[in-house]
Amino acid sequence: MTATRFFSDNAATVHPVVMEALAAANHVDTAYDGDALSQSLDAAFSDLFETTCEVVWIPTGTAANSIILAHFVRPWQGILCYEEAHIEVDECGAPTFYSGGAKLMPLPGRGAKIDTEALKARIAGIRRDVHQVQPAAVSITNATEYGLAWRADEVGAISEITKGAGMKLHMDGARFANAVAFLGCAPADVTWRAGVDALSFGFTKNGAMMAEAIVFFGDSGGAGVRELKKRGGHLLSKGRFVAAQIRAMLKDDLWLANARAANAGAAKLAAACGNRLMYPVEANELFVRLTADEAAQLRGAGFDFYDWGEGAARLVVSWDQDAEAVAPLAAAIGAL
Amino acid sequence: MTATRFFSDNAATVHPVVMEALAAANHVDTAYDGDALSQSLDAAFSDLFETTCEVVWIPTGTAANSIILAHFVRPWQGILCYEEAHIEVDECGAPTFYSGGAKLMPLPGRGAKIDTEALKARIAGIRRDVHQVQPAAVSITNATEYGLAWRADEVGAISEITKGAGMKLHMDGARFANAVAFLGCAPADVTWRAGVDALSFGFTKNGAMMAEAIVFFGDSGGAGVRELKKRGGHLLSKGRFVAAQIRAMLKDDLWLANARAANAGAAKLAAACGNRLMYPVEANELFVRLTADEAAQLRGAGFDFYDWGEGAARLVVSWDQDAEAVAPLAAAIGAL
Amino acid sequence: MTATRFFSDNAATVHPVVMEALAAANHVDTAYDGDALSQSLDAAFSDLFETTCEVVWIPTGTAANSIILAHFVRPWQGILCYEEAHIEVDECGAPTFYSGGAKLMPLPGRGAKIDTEALKARIAGIRRDVHQVQPAAVSITNATEYGLAWRADEVGAISEITKGAGMKLHMDGARFANAVAFLGCAPADVTWRAGVDALSFGFTKNGAMMAEAIVFFGDSGGAGVRELKKRGGHLLSKGRFVAAQIRAMLKDDLWLANARAANAGAAKLAAACGNRLMYPVEANELFVRLTADEAAQLRGAGFDFYDWGEGAARLVVSWDQDAEAVAPLAAAIGAL
Amino acid sequence: MTATRFFSDNAATVHPVVMEALAAANHVDTAYDGDALSQSLDAAFSDLFETTCEVVWIPTGTAANSIILAHFVRPWQGILCYEEAHIEVDECGAPTFYSGGAKLMPLPGRGAKIDTEALKARIAGIRRDVHQVQPAAVSITNATEYGLAWRADEVGAISEITKGAGMKLHMDGARFANAVAFLGCAPADVTWRAGVDALSFGFTKNGAMMAEAIVFFGDSGGAGVRELKKRGGHLLSKGRFVAAQIRAMLKDDLWLANARAANAGAAKLAAACGNRLMYPVEANELFVRLTADEAAQLRGAGFDFYDWGEGAARLVVSWDQDAEAVAPLAAAIGAL
Known part of the structure; x- marks a missing residue:
């Protein structure tokens, strides 16, 4: 999960x-x-x-x-x-x-x-x-x-x-x-x-x-x-x-190790998001442009995230989600 | 402890x-x-x-x-x-x-x-x-x-x-x-x-x-x-x-079992306190008359409790202290 | 005054x-x-x-x-x-x-x-x-x-x-x-x-x-x-x-009569202000464009008012200032 | 009044x-x-x-x-x-x-x-x-x-x-x-x-x-x-x-003159109250023992004051009530 x-x-x-x-x-x-x-x-x-x-x-x-x-x-x-x-x-x-x-x-x-x-x-x-x-x-x-x-x-x-x-x-x-x-x-x-x-x-x-x-x-x-x-x-x-x-x-x-893990996951996701990114990704949060259809498609695939106004979404990577854990979402975004 | x-x-x-x-x-x-x-x-x-x-x-x-x-x-x-x-x-x-x-x-x-x-x-x-x-x-x-x-x-x-x-x-x-x-x-x-x-x-x-x-x-x-x-x-x-x-x-x-254990410990202590008791003991707290010397004596024996104004003390029994756990204090009070 | x-x-x-x-x-x-x-x-x-x-x-x-x-x-x-x-x-x-x-x-x-x-x-x-x-x-x-x-x-x-x-x-x-x-x-x-x-x-x-x-x-x-x-x-x-x-x-x-008097004074001032006005004058306050020099000139002539940011001023007419009372200021503004 | x-x-x-x-x-x-x-x-x-x-x-x-x-x-x-x-x-x-x-x-x-x-x-x-x-x-x-x-x-x-x-x-x-x-x-x-x-x-x-x-x-x-x-x-x-x-x-x-006038009125009333007084009268307030009947009698004569619990009343003398102004109440209390 x-x-x-x-x-x-x-x-x-x-x-x-x-x-x-x-x-x-x-x-x-x-x-x-x-x-x-x-x-x-x-x-x-x-x-x-x-x-x-x-x-x-x-x-x-x-x-x-x-x-x-x-x-x-x-x-x-x-x-x-x-x-x-x-x-x-x-x-x-x-x-x-x-x-x-x-x-x-x-x-x-x-x-x-x-x-x-x-x-x-x-x-x-x-x-x-x-x-x-x-x-x-x-x-x-x-x-x-x-x-x-x-x-x-x-x-x-x-x-x-x-x-x-x-x-x-x-x-x-x-x-x-x-x-x-x-x-x-x-x-x-x-x-x-x-x-x-x-x-x-x-x-x-x-x-x-x-x-x-x-x-x-x-x-x-x-x-x-x-x-x-x-x-x-x-x-x-x-x-x-x-x-x-x-x-x-x-x-x-441990606080630093955990933060690094989350940041690494976020960085991996960021790479997949490319020019969808609304801000540079410097921590563990991503704000990405995403149409309602695209958001629905990702949710259909099981991913859970917040909309951020119209046409945008927020993705947050946690300490327990390293680069490997975000791989499926990264792939799904890449495939949109 | x-x-x-x-x-x-x-x-x-x-x-x-x-x-x-x-x-x-x-x-x-x-x-x-x-x-x-x-x-x-x-x-x-x-x-x-x-x-x-x-x-x-x-x-x-x-x-x-x-x-x-x-x-x-x-x-x-x-x-x-x-x-x-x-x-x-x-x-x-x-x-x-x-x-x-x-x-x-x-x-x-x-x-x-x-x-x-x-x-x-x-x-x-x-x-x-x-x-x-x-x-x-x-x-x-x-x-x-x-x-x-x-x-x-x-x-x-x-x-x-x-x-x-x-x-x-x-x-x-x-x-x-x-x-x-x-x-x-x-x-x-x-x-x-x-x-x-x-x-x-x-x-x-x-x-x-x-x-x-x-x-x-x-x-x-x-x-x-x-x-x-x-x-x-x-x-x-x-x-x-x-x-x-x-x-x-x-x-x-579990809430009831724990409370019963604490109450049982308090009841045992109460029996040892006898007419030192200032109030009936109906829960897990005891208010007992205790001179400064007696209090010092009990503290000297390692017991930790609060004074309650002059000549009195409060003893509280917790869920993790059953009748057996309070026995040493009961004995010490009895021996005062 | x-x-x-x-x-x-x-x-x-x-x-x-x-x-x-x-x-x-x-x-x-x-x-x-x-x-x-x-x-x-x-x-x-x-x-x-x-x-x-x-x-x-x-x-x-x-x-x-x-x-x-x-x-x-x-x-x-x-x-x-x-x-x-x-x-x-x-x-x-x-x-x-x-x-x-x-x-x-x-x-x-x-x-x-x-x-x-x-x-x-x-x-x-x-x-x-x-x-x-x-x-x-x-x-x-x-x-x-x-x-x-x-x-x-x-x-x-x-x-x-x-x-x-x-x-x-x-x-x-x-x-x-x-x-x-x-x-x-x-x-x-x-x-x-x-x-x-x-x-x-x-x-x-x-x-x-x-x-x-x-x-x-x-x-x-x-x-x-x-x-x-x-x-x-x-x-x-x-x-x-x-x-x-x-x-x-x-x-x-009396509340209405007093307000009418103030409004009338403000209307007379407004006429003198012409296109200096920043807002229509519908009550007893005027917000007028006024350079620092102009403001100083009016103050030099004894008029007291607040600046309203740079290049603007607020003029307020009170119930005790009818059209006659505002005439000197109206004239002074007209003469700027 | x-x-x-x-x-x-x-x-x-x-x-x-x-x-x-x-x-x-x-x-x-x-x-x-x-x-x-x-x-x-x-x-x-x-x-x-x-x-x-x-x-x-x-x-x-x-x-x-x-x-x-x-x-x-x-x-x-x-x-x-x-x-x-x-x-x-x-x-x-x-x-x-x-x-x-x-x-x-x-x-x-x-x-x-x-x-x-x-x-x-x-x-x-x-x-x-x-x-x-x-x-x-x-x-x-x-x-x-x-x-x-x-x-x-x-x-x-x-x-x-x-x-x-x-x-x-x-x-x-x-x-x-x-x-x-x-x-x-x-x-x-x-x-x-x-x-x-x-x-x-x-x-x-x-x-x-x-x-x-x-x-x-x-x-x-x-x-x-x-x-x-x-x-x-x-x-x-x-x-x-x-x-x-x-x-x-x-x-x-003026503050002192007014206070003196009120105090003087209170002192005159106090003299009339005698041992009805619950406290010494040092300012302009009197707290007096008064039965409900007595209070009713005074009120019937037009005097206005507060009850102060049962069997007592508070009387306050104001700056505009000098010794002369309190005379009728003093007389009425004396006559009780």
């Missing part, structure tokens, strides 16, 4: 190593996040990112994004983001809920990357008074909602504008692993070294069961974060089972 | 059958709560409760309580509860957060059971105007925060007052299994048959990993509930793994 | 009749909104609008808009509006605050009128799931933020789409009087007869001191509205002084 | 000097709070309080209290107050609304003064973890809800505890003038000199129309306050009319 499922990496299986880690964590320990596994996260991520990190596990990406943003903005402030960002279009207003009312301020871009000129113009166009919502954070997604990887210098350009306006920079890293795998860079290069203050580091799509890491770089976290988490009902009593998933994903860079 | 840990059932292990269910769920399926396991919950609980149920899985009890209460009250309304109810003292204000500002209105009682006369008096004392917060829901906890089980007629007495004032009745069932195991009744008897509109049915403390069921009886659920869940960041992408835990707990009444 | 102030009708004087009404209300009566004047509003507006109205006085338009919208949408829902609507760009997020988090969903248009095709397309483009915010209300402003009056059939076209999608229709009538004065229609024609569910009827800009009416047509108001008002801190203890202003404005159609 | 109305000072008339100030303010000026009158408030209150003050006018006391408290606490924190404080029982949850969810934490006391031992015990009893709401502010009312004046040393005792726990101290001064008139002290003595961080200084009950001052002492105000006000819909476009009321009340200490 992994050879036919391309609708989302949200539905992928859990990596066996993660399952083993859950079994290994099935012993008595302190409740909530006082256990040894939870307590080990700061150090583990500080190693990975080569800087001091404050890390909070959380079961979903929506909660991770929302808590970081709620920590960075006050209820009357705003969050600048790409107009089709996940936080803007797919989280039922969760960042507004967690922040107590902050406004998402959408911006245009290409391939889901905020256009820097549009960002500057938007900031410049806001009157500095109490009538207009003043933005206090910018959020970008890496890899983007259209499967592109932000380069370090691109992040830096956004960061420069962000910091120049006294705002915080958040990165939604639901597919951060795929971006890093594509870029071949150090995780630090496209995050704090480029000016990112906090990262939602996603593991669920990439082989975990329900585990994301809220990563604050330097001293950008602190008081209030854990209250937001508890108040949102996200402090799991047996929290060690979430921390265990994350530790398993970090061990021997 | 199970023979020494009595600080909370929050830290207990996960039952092997639940672990097996997680492994069995590790296949591809629809994302979020569209999978077969999630979809099966309504029917499973409708069977168990002998009436139509609408069921929503959720990873924590705090989120379960908050979503039910947010569904029942508007931001300017109130929630009547026992003054030491978990929602009042241990959830960082989560029900207020989820409801957009509802007021918790604490009431006295004995053994964490709301006093019915106090409830009536409180309702009667509220002026029906816009200046005073009007309560719209009552919340009770079964088993209570002091380990007592609400009998059907006691619930009915609360329900009569609640319904008479046009309010909804919520039951926090973090230890619902322990209460039912003690009462030996049908789950329906102390819930909807006695007037409960919705139940937070806890499984995490009782052998699951992170799995609670929001159970709406009849048509008390409906529009808005799933938005509250999504907006709170609780719609897990691989939701089948939460549903799987719940199905495993329901199968062959 | 009335001959030089064109920056906003927000700063206009209070009509002498309103001042007299305040003096006349300076006697003892019931507190809050239990007084005779407050109690008379439902009937007065029901007469004016030729249908049953539920009316709530409120000191500001921001609060009026916010309370109506908060009454119409739940926290997780959305409000469709023009992308430069006052509620979207000038209220510091107040509708989101009052509604507990509702999302403003901006739409393009011409002259601050929502484009009906864009409205349809936006609604059609929203997936009916819990991930995307579902809109529950549409808000239009009459006269618009660019000084245009919505005709009855235009409102009807918006209403048809709105009602077809199960939503409520709100009209921000900060300058409703000016629109009605221009259209020469019955107030009912561009409101409930055209499908409007509730109106923020502004009096402050038009000669009152701080008085707006929240007008619910038919049974669109009801439970919750007064709680929103009280909770927002808008239930004035000496409420009769707000109701008195509104009654004075309604008496002998 | 002033000789029969004793139900509330909320319904009192507006002082002629305030009416004149409104007339005098009826000229064109800048909108919102940019006008000269609004801009003059900081200096005027800094003079009155002999320290640097940041002052924000607001139309209601509920909004004043809510904005100050929302500025002092985060959504997940708490506000300690007397269990019958106005903010707890008479504001429809407004402080919770404005703060985004803060919890009011009621405390016992005598005469509506928080008991200091109870305050200490409550603070000491809170676990310093994320499960329990941590208080961040204390609110006291002066004069209290039972008409008592807080002495400087009493405020100091509360402040010491408050500051010792890292919290802010708010004073609800809906009847601050009456307290100061009774105490004969400098306004500074019972506010910042005794440790108060911010005061809701009420003028509406005391002769204004709708005007309260939010007074931040020292640097306790700052960023965010004006956004809360705007977002709540309290930034009136013709704000000069609120500022004008406050300036009129400050001029020649």
Whole structure:
């Protein structure tokens, strides 16, 4: 069935190593996040990112994004983001809920990357008074909602504008692993070294069961974060089972290996799609031109994927689908 | 270590059958709560409760309580509860957060059971105007925060007052299994048959990993509930793994067997505590008089538990601690 | 000074009749909104609008808009509006605050009128799931933020789409009087007869001191509205002084006379502006092309107004500025 | 009618000097709070309080209290107050609304003064973890809800505890003038000199129309306050009319003269009530034992007042009711 499922990496299986880690964590320990596994996260991520990190596990990406943003903005402030960002279009207003009312301020871009000129113009166009919502954070997604990887210098350009306006920079890293795998860079290069203050580091799509890491770089976290988490009902009593998933994903860079596998599958599919591609394929998502007839034909052959407006489709390759697993779909697309 | 840990059932292990269910769920399926396991919950609980149920899985009890209460009250309304109810003292204000500002209105009682006369008096004392917060829901906890089980007629007495004032009745069932195991009744008897509109049915403390069921009886659920869940960041992408835990707990009444085991352990400990007991032991929690010296002595022997104010302690027996597992502590208390 | 102030009708004087009404209300009566004047509003507006109205006085338009919208949408829902609507760009997020988090969903248009095709397309483009915010209300402003009056059939076209999608229709009538004065229609024609569910009827800009009416047509108001008002801190203890202003404005159609005076002044200015006008002048606001030099020249002559981006300015004529009062500015513009 | 109305000072008339100030303010000026009158408030209150003050006018006391408290606490924190404080029982949850969810934490006391031992015990009893709401502010009312004046040393005792726990101290001064008139002290003595961080200084009950001052002492105000006000819909476009009321009340200490008149009337009534009094009369409110028959008898004679539970009544004397105006009621009570 992994050879036919391309609708989302949200539905992928859990990596066996993660399952083993859950079994290994099935012993008595302190409740909530006082256990040894939870307590080990700061150090583990500080190693990975080569800087001091404050890390909070959380079961979903929506909660991770929302808590970081709620920590960075006050209820009357705003969050600048790409107009089709996940936080803007797919989280039922969760960042507004967690922040107590902050406004998402959408911006245009290409391939889901905020256009820097549009960002500057938007900031410049806001009157500095109490009538207009003043933005206090910018959020970008890496890899983007259209499967592109932000380069370090691109992040830096956004960061420069962000910091120049006294705002915080958040990165939604639901597919951060795929971006890093594509870029071949150090995780630090496209995050704090480029000016990112906090990262939602996603593991669920990439082989975990329900585990994301809220990563604050330097001293950008602190008081209030854990209250937001508890108040949102996200402090799991047996929290060690979430921390265990994350530790398993970090061990021997499983997160990177899984992302590479998904990316490799996507690259193979991309080759088959040729000029059907609407965007370069830099992570594990493909957006392809496909007529309704062609889509029906592929579905008739058992392949499952989402339409993306008229005449287009989204194909997502998961960590458990390597080049071999995507071969049937690649062949079917080639034969259209 | 199970023979020494009595600080909370929050830290207990996960039952092997639940672990097996997680492994069995590790296949591809629809994302979020569209999978077969999630979809099966309504029917499973409708069977168990002998009436139509609408069921929503959720990873924590705090989120379960908050979503039910947010569904029942508007931001300017109130929630009547026992003054030491978990929602009042241990959830960082989560029900207020989820409801957009509802007021918790604490009431006295004995053994964490709301006093019915106090409830009536409180309702009667509220002026029906816009200046005073009007309560719209009552919340009770079964088993209570002091380990007592609400009998059907006691619930009915609360329900009569609640319904008479046009309010909804919520039951926090973090230890619902322990209460039912003690009462030996049908789950329906102390819930909807006695007037409960919705139940937070806890499984995490009782052998699951992170799995609670929001159970709406009849048509008390409906529009808005799933938005509250999504907006709170609780719609897990691989939701089948939460549903799987719940199905495993329901199968062959594992929830009841586990609760019986914990209750049996607690009963054995209770016998050893004799007149140290501050409340009858009807579930898996004991509140015992214990001097600071005695507490130190038990801790010196390796036992782990919480102080409960001065001169008292709370002992909690988990599903993985049967009569045999509590024997060392029973002996130690007996020898004080 | 009335001959030089064109920056906003927000700063206009209070009509002498309103001042007299305040003096006349300076006697003892019931507190809050239990007084005779407050109690008379439902009937007065029901007469004016030729249908049953539920009316709530409120000191500001921001609060009026916010309370109506908060009454119409739940926290997780959305409000469709023009992308430069006052509620979207000038209220510091107040509708989101009052509604507990509702999302403003901006739409393009011409002259601050929502484009009906864009409205349809936006609604059609929203997936009916819990991930995307579902809109529950549409808000239009009459006269618009660019000084245009919505005709009855235009409102009807918006209403048809709105009602077809199960939503409520709100009209921000900060300058409703000016629109009605221009259209020469019955107030009912561009409101409930055209499908409007509730109106923020502004009096402050038009000669009152701080008085707006929240007008619910038919049974669109009801439970919750007064709680929103009280909770927002808008239930004035000496409420009769707000109701008195509104009654004075309604008496002998003072609201209409004042709006006609402002419109007449604006029309005279418009004639002087000729092809500098960016929009037809249908109420009391003019948007005119003006170079920086020209603007400086006018300011040098004592005229006060706002720039409107580069090369443009906004001129607002108030109720206390008739054709004679605007003559100096008209002459100055003509002489540029 | 002033000789029969004793139900509330909320319904009192507006002082002629305030009416004149409104007339005098009826000229064109800048909108919102940019006008000269609004801009003059900081200096005027800094003079009155002999320290640097940041002052924000607001139309209601509920909004004043809510904005100050929302500025002092985060959504997940708490506000300690007397269990019958106005903010707890008479504001429809407004402080919770404005703060985004803060919890009011009621405390016992005598005469509506928080008991200091109870305050200490409550603070000491809170676990310093994320499960329990941590208080961040204390609110006291002066004069209290039972008409008592807080002495400087009493405020100091509360402040010491408050500051010792890292919290802010708010004073609800809906009847601050009456307290100061009774105490004969400098306004500074019972506010910042005794440790108060911010005061809701009420003028509406005391002769204004709708005007309260939010007074931040020292640097306790700052960023965010004006956004809360705007977002709540309290930034009136013709704000000069609120500022004008406050300036009129400050001029020649009208606020003090009015409070003295009300207090004198209350003292005269108090003498007539003798041992019916439930509390000392230190401001303009009396709480008196009165049987249902006696209450009916007084009402039959035309006097209007509120019952206060069974066998008791509340009588409030307003600024426009001096000793002469209360004579008929004093006589009637004496004759019972």
